Amino acid sequence: MATFKANSMCFVLFVVFGAALGILGNRDTFRRKVSVELNPGLSPPSVLPAGVGLVHVRGLGLNDTLHFLLCNAGAPALLMVHTNSTRSAVKVNWPEFINSSSPSSLKVEPESSVQYRSALVFTRVWEYDDINNTADPQQTAQSSFYPPYELQNFLWSLNVSVNQTDVTVTLCGREKTESFVNGSLCLQFSAFESEGRDEVWPSLLHNANSSQLRVWLHDVTPRGNGSRFALEFQSVGESGFEGRVDVHSSIDDEYTPSIFKVSQWVSSRVNSSGVVGYNQWKPVAYRKPRPVFEDATPCKHSHLVSLNHIPRSGLVQAYFTGHPHTHGLNISFGIAKDPVFYSNSKYITWTVLVGLGEPPADSFSALIIIIITVGLATPLAIIIVGGVFVWIRKRMSHSSGYEPIN
Numbered sequence: 001m002a003t004f005k006a007n008s009m010c011f012v013l014f015v016v017f018g019a020a021l022g023i024l025g026n027r028d029t030f031r032r033k034v035s036v037e038l039n040p041g042l043s044p045p046s047v048l049p050a051g052v053g054l055v056h057v058r059g060l061g062l063n064d065t066l067h068f069l070l071c072n073a074g075a076p077a078l079l080m081v082h083t084n085s086t087r088s089a090v091k092v093n094w095p096e097f098i099n100s101s102s103p104s105s106l107k108v109e110p111e112s113s114v115q116y117r118s119a120l121v122f123t124r125v126w127e128y129d130d131i132n133n134t135a136d137p138q139q140t141a142q143s144s145f146y147p148p149y150e151l152q153n154f155l156w157s158l159n160v161s162v163n164q165t166d167v168t169v170t171l172c173g174r175e176k177t178e179s180f181v182n183g184s185l186c187l188q189f190s191a192f193e194s195e196g197r198d199e200v201w202p203s204l205l206h207n208a209n210s211s212q213l214r215v216w217l218h219d220v221t222p223r224g225n226g227s228r229f230a231l232e233f234q235s236v237g238e239s240g241f242e243g244r245v246d247v248h249s250s251i252d253d254e255y256t257p258s259i260f261k262v263s264q265w266v267s268s269r270v271n272s273s274g275v276v277g278y279n280q281w282k283p284v285a286y287r288k289p290r291p292v293f294e295d296a297t298p299c300k301h302s303h304l305v306s307l308n309h310i311p312r313s314g315l316v317q318a319y320f321t322g323h324p325h326t327h328g329l330n331i332s333f334g335i336a337k338d339p340v341f342y343s344n345s346k347y348i349t350w351t352v353l354v355g356l357g358e359p360p361a362d363s364f365s366a367l368i369i370i371i372i373t374v375g376l377a378t379p380l381a382i383i384i385v386g387g388v389f390v391w392i393r394k395r396m397s398h399s400s401g402y403e404p405i406n
Contacts (some may be wrong), residue, residue: 009097030195031208032060032166034058036169038056039054040056040340041094041236042092049098049324051066054097055169056279057167057169059208060086064082065086065087067088068087068211070189075122075313076315077119077313078213079118079119080355089108092107093364105317106319116276116356119237119315120213121236122233123150123232124151124231125232125331126232129225131226134336136332145308149179149185154175155173156173158170158171159170170187172187180221186218187369189212190214192206192212195208195360201284203290204353207360209355212351215231217287217348218347221339225341225343228342231332231350233332235306241276241326242269244264245301245329246266249261259296261283263281264278264279264299275355277354279353279361280353280355284298286349297338299331299334300332301330302329333348
């Protein structure tokens with residue numbers, strides 16, 4: 001009996017620890033060779049306007065290529081193109097691109113190799129006076145909204161940084177208004193060779209098929225004492241695909257403290273549930289570049305809406321032909337009854353992951369696995385040890401040479 005219980009305990013512990021090691025070892029080992037070029041093929045006499053650039057990041061796989069193109073001509077946009085060829089290349093007709101961004105002035109060739117393409121465009125920043133402190137633009141009177149900041153009219157600066165493993169591109173823009181005398185809106189793009197995690201919260205898990213955009217609004221002079229902001233962005237894709245926003249829950253908040261959800265704007269082929277591309281984010285923003293727990297503030301997204309026009313982005317207008325599908329979404333920052341408005345911190349940052357295929361999913365961290373393992377094994381060990389102890393006591397009492405007297 002004791003042997004059976006001991007063997008049962010060992011088996012259960014073996015299963016638990018085996019599962020834990022399996023989860024810990026289930027890492028994405030796929031890698032891409034990442035390279036970057038600025039304004040591919042541009043040569044005199046063609047000259048881009050001051051501050052405008054086209055950055056091409058190429059992720060070379062074993063038998064495919066993932067192209068990311070970031071451009072700040074008009075509204076800043078990130079274009080992702082996936083091809084089934086290792087020889088696909090970006091071709092730009094620079095005179096046409098510079099003058100009018102006419103359709104087909106930018107191509108990824110051979111065009112027959114293109115498997116999927118989509119663009120994410122940042123179009124407006126909304127500011128409203130949250131008089132009732134609801135932190136909900138949809139419940140705010142229209143009269144409380146200030147004229148939006150049209151990002152297509154911003155003047156941008158561009159900086160490209162390359163290290164051994166990552167490529168980073170930073171765009172910072174300003175508008176010719178009093179609000180942006182000292183302030184700026186910045187977008188920081190990062191591409192990755194392999195799986196990893198950003199050190200700064202929300203510490204999104206990325207892989208070789210993804211890129212990251214971190215957006216921050218810094219030192220902009222608010223137009224009201226109770227000003228809150230919302231970011232508008234649009235997705236442009238080809239026909240045959242449809243989008244939806246899913247929200248998933250988790251019990252693990254080790255990498256993003258107090259946040260147990262992740263939102264995913266996914267693209268699927270019509271009549272198919274398989275995800276082809278995605279935009280993924282945690283519903284949280286931060287009031288400092290290197291935040292602590294108190295600097296977090298929730299954010300929420302609006303309903304997905306279909307639009308009948310493409311955004312005024314030079315990159316989108318140059319690449320997409322015909323009638324691509326466009327959808328829009330707003331991300332608003334803040335929580336109801338929160339006494340901290342933008343004027344208190346003069347800073348807000350939010351991060352989104354843009355990628356190909358299924359979005360990266362967090363498995364249980366080592367800490368959670370250890371807690372679960374200890375939580376399951378400890379009471380089981382107590383029960384088994386207690387049972388063995390009782391069994392031994394009974395055997396000892398029956399092994400005595402004396403019989404009890406009635």
